[in-house]
Amino acid sequence: MIPGGYGLPPSSKILKKDRLPSFLERLLEERIVFAPVRRGEVILIREIHAPSEVVLEYENAKESPKSIFFPEREPLFRYRTEKGKVEVDIPPGRERSRVVFGIRPCDARGLLLLDKVLGGEYRDPYYFDKRAETLVVSLACDHPNPSCFCLSMGGGPCSPEGSDLLLLDLSDGYLAEAVSERGAALLEDPAFEKSDEESLAVAKKIKRESEVSMKPVAMKENLEEHLERVFDDPVWKDLTETCLGCGICTYLCPTCYCFDLCDEAAGSSGERIRVWDSCQFPLFTQQASGLNPRPTAKERFRQRIMHKFSYLPKSQAMLGCVGCGRCVTECPVNLDIREVVKSLSGGNGG
Amino acid sequence: MMENPYVPFPMRIEEIITETEDDIIKTFELSFVRKEEEEQFVYTPGQFAEISVFGQGEAPFGMASTPTQPGRLAFSVSKIGVVTGALHRMEKGDVVGVRGPLGNGYPLEAFKGRNLVLVGGGFGFSTLRCLTNFILHDSNRKDYGALTVVYGARAPGLLLYKKDLEDWRKRGDLQVHLTVDKDEKGWQGHVGLVPDVTRSVAPDPRNAYAVVCGPPAMIRFTLPVLKELGFGDEKIFLSLEMRMKCGIGKCGRCNVGSKYVCTDGPVFSRAELAGLTAEEHV
Numbered sequence: 257m258i259p260g261g262y263g264l265p266p267s268s269k270i271l272k273k274d275r276l277p278s279f280l281e282r283l284l285e286e287r288i289v290f291a292p293v294r295r296g297e298v299i300l301i302r303e304i305h306a307p308s309e310v311v312l313e314y315e316n317a318k319e320s321p322k323s324i325f326f327p328e329r330e331p332l333f334r335y336r337t338e339k340g341k342v343e344v345d346i347p348p349g350r351e352r353s354r355v356v357f358g359i360r361p362c363d364a365r366g367l368l369l370l371d372k373v374l375g376g377e378y379r380d381p382y383y384f385d386k387r388a389e390t391l392v393v394s395l396a397c398d399h400p401n402p403s404c405f406c407l408s409m410g411g412g413p414c415s416p417e418g419s420d421l422l423l424l425d426l427s428d429g430y431l432a433e434a435v436s437e438r439g440a441a442l443l444e445d446p447a448f449e450k451s452d453e454e455s456l457a458v459a460k461k462i463k464r465e466s467e468v469s470m471k472p473v474a475m476k477e478n479l480e481e482h483l484e485r486v487f488d489d490p491v492w493k494d495l496t497e498t499c500l501g502c503g504i505c506t507y508l509c510p511t512c513y514c515f516d517l518c519d520e521a522a523g524s525s526g527e528r529i530r531v532w533d534s535c536q537f538p539l540f541t542q543q544a545s546g547l548n549p550r551p552t553a554k555e556r557f558r559q560r561i562m563h564k565f566s567y568l569p570k571s572q573a574m575l576g577c578v579g580c581g582r583c584v585t586e587c588p589v590n591l592d593i594r595e596v597v598k599s600l601s602g603g604n605g606g
Numbered sequence: 607m608m609e610n611p612y613v614p615f616p617m618r619i620e621e622i623i624t625e626t627e628d629d630i631i632k633t634f635e636l637s638f639v640r641k642e643e644e645e646q647f648v649y650t651p652g653q654f655a656e657i658s659v660f661g662q663g664e665a666p667f668g669m670a671s672t673p674t675q676p677g678r679l680a681f682s683v684s685k686i687g688v689v690t691g692a693l694h695r696m697e698k699g700d701v702v703g704v705r706g707p708l709g710n711g712y713p714l715e716a717f718k719g720r721n722l723v724l725v726g727g728g729f730g731f732s733t734l735r736c737l738t739n740f741i742l743h744d745s746n747r748k749d750y751g752a753l754t755v756v757y758g759a760r761a762p763g764l765l766l767y768k769k770d771l772e773d774w775r776k777r778g779d780l781q782v783h784l785t786v787d788k789d790e791k792g793w794q795g796h797v798g799l800v801p802d803v804t805r806s807v808a809p810d811p812r813n814a815y816a817v818v819c820g821p822p823a824m825i826r827f828t829l830p831v832l833k834e835l836g837f838g839d840e841k842i843f844l845s846l847e848m849r850m851k852c853g854i855g856k857c858g859r860c861n862v863g864s865k866y867v868c869t870d871g872p873v874f875s876r877a878e879l880a881g882l883t884a885e886e887h888v
């Protein structure tokens with residue numbers, strides 16, 4: 257980040273902790289602000305109305321922030337029918353811009369995968385509408401959890417990917433690095449002050465220590481090809497024996513995006529709704545002919561792994577896992593995706 | 607394609623034809639309500655569309671009409687669940703929503719100058735009807751070689767498109783082989799299974815392509831026969847049916863290995879499918 261090893265990157269500044277509230281105040285004047293808040297025992301990313309609600313001393317939010325861009329339930333259009341007629345109304349885009357403040361780098365990076373799958377030939381207007389008017393300010397991890405493995409997935413605890421602005425806790429303040437032009441514009445706020453050599457050196461050290469503290473996941477090179485070779489390996493059966501098919505892993509995952517479309521009708525009018533769905537559910541692929549290509553938990557779990565570690569790398573050149581560790585900590589039967597990948601990496605088949 | 611790929615446009619039901627004696631399959635002929643969509647809806651045989659019955663939801667159906675007859679779309683719908691059931695209850699003049707055309711369609715360029723055998727059954731025959739009528743059109747017939755159609759149903763009363771079958775029978779430029787499981791009085795076609803009829807009537811595999819579309823069991827038993835006849839994997843095309851929702855490669859539902867049936871398919875060569883690591887899909 258420091259060109260030629262000297263001088264200051266023009267795009268980094270310091271935000272002293274005592275000035276954070278005033279910065280958030282100003283953000284709140286202009287934007288809808290989402291940030292980590294405490295709800296009972298857990299941290300969630302929610303809309304805030306006052307800076308005092310924000311909790312930045314946290315590991316990671318229970319849920320991923322994907323719902324801010326890709327809600328769990330989202331009306332796509334409203335319709336009204338009459339005999340021989342139908343009218344369709346698309347909900348208007350947002351009027352106020354938004355900012356997601358203080359999410360973790362893995363979750364910010366997860367948005368890049370959603371950008372890929374929801375973009376392309378049939379660009380998803382609902383997602384990109386929210387994405388376009390929402391800034392992402394993330395907070396680097398100086399002490400990653402034991403369940404985190406972002407580094408092995410191509411990201412890192414201080415990775416700027418997917419963020420507009422990246423904050424790093426230097427104890428009395430944050431080093432704020434602009435990653436995009438929109439992020440650089442935020443640094444114009446009077447709460448920020450110039451950064452100095454010393455803070456940059458401290459930041460570098462924190463980053464390095466944070467990365468070093470992470471345990472790498474033993475993963476075979478060319479995993480996407482290797483997984484195809486072990487597709488029929490009996491190891492899948494052992495690996496997935498305990499899976500309950502509850503789908504928690506997919507709901508909490510920042511990169512899972514499978515959905516269902518359904519109509520909610522009230523008389524002659526109603527809405528078409530998009531709702532999250534999960535490849536872990538048996539009906540997901542049940543066909544009219546009675547055939548179901550994924551009849552048991554084994555095939556469904558395998559689909560999840562294949563999708564994330566083979567199909568997406570092939571089709572989108574990106575892994576479908578950012579290593580946030582949620583599925584590791586929240587699975588009711590402690591199925592650890594790192595262990596799964598490790599076992600499969602050791603499997604035979606080439 | 608429309609700017610918002612989730613929003614259907616309206617089409618009016620002009621005609622409803624009950625195709626089968628058990629009333630399970632009806633063909634819906636639809637007309638465009640708006641000129642703009644009529645102009646934008648340019649399709650190839652083998653493509654499909656998502657049809658909305660507002661309040662009930664959406665389901666994918668292959669186009670049974672032919673692009674050579676503009677202004678109308680036809681879909682043959684087998685009554686099986688919520689959306690298909692609701693469609694069956696609709697009447698002439700009612701309006702449905704349509705999104706499409708979706709998917710890739712049959713590889714017409716590759717088929718040009720070649721002999722073709724089309725093997726179908728069930729509602730899967732809808733897109734083969736589309737392909738047949740497309741090829742038979744005056745402006746296209748000369749581009750293709752000999753055409754053989756093998757079409758089977760359990761009983762004569764379950765065959766679709768009786769008028770087309772009659773018209774085709776009268777023509778000299780294609781061979782139609784109809785087959786049923788059990789003989790019935792007055793039946794003049796074959797009796798027996800589609801794969802067996804295919805074995806006896808398929809053209810020489812050199813310079814020929816085979817297209818298979820129908821229920822999974824029919825596909826499963828027809829493929830080895832085609833192989834036996836000498837059709838290489840790259841000369842066999844099949845149209846796959848997978849559970850679908852979005853039809854645009856987003857909802858994550860319809861993949862066969864790393865391919866999505868809705869956007870990469872529904873038509874694949876057997877060679878393409880053999881190259882995929884996936885669950886059994888037919």
Ligand SMILES: Cc1cc2nc3c(=O)[nH]c(=O)nc-3n(C[C@H](O)[C@H](O)[C@H](O)COP(=O)(O)OP(=O)(O)OC[C@H]3O[C@@H](n4cnc5c(N)ncnc54)[C@H](O)[C@@H]3O)c2cc1C
Pocket residue numbers: 541542543544545546654663664665666667668669681682683684685686687688689690691729730732846847848849850851872
């Ligand atoms: C590319 C493509 C082309 C098709 N073309 C035709 C056609 O020309 N004519 C025709 O009659 N049918 C066709 N189908 C099948 C048709 O889409 C399903 O029968 C329909 O979606 C069932 O909807 P439903 O709401 O009535 O059923 P539901 O009430 O949702 O379910 C009834 C049963 O059908 C299964 N099912 C639901 N949706 C689908 C689906 N999309 N695909 C397969 N099984 C499903 C369910 O698991 C359940 O077993 C096609 C499917 C695809 C993918």
Ligand code: SF4
Pocket residue numbers: 498499500501502503504505506536586587588589590591
């Ligand atoms: S959370 Fe665990 S038990 Fe539930 S579906 Fe995922 S792997 Fe299976």
Ligand code: SF4
Pocket residue numbers: 505508509510511512564576577578579580581582583584593
């Ligand atoms: S698969 Fe698990 S660890 Fe990877 S991004 Fe999803 S929830 Fe996080």
Ligand code: FES
Pocket residue numbers: 849850851852853854855856857858859860861866867868869
């Ligand atoms: S139907 Fe949604 S991805 Fe194919």
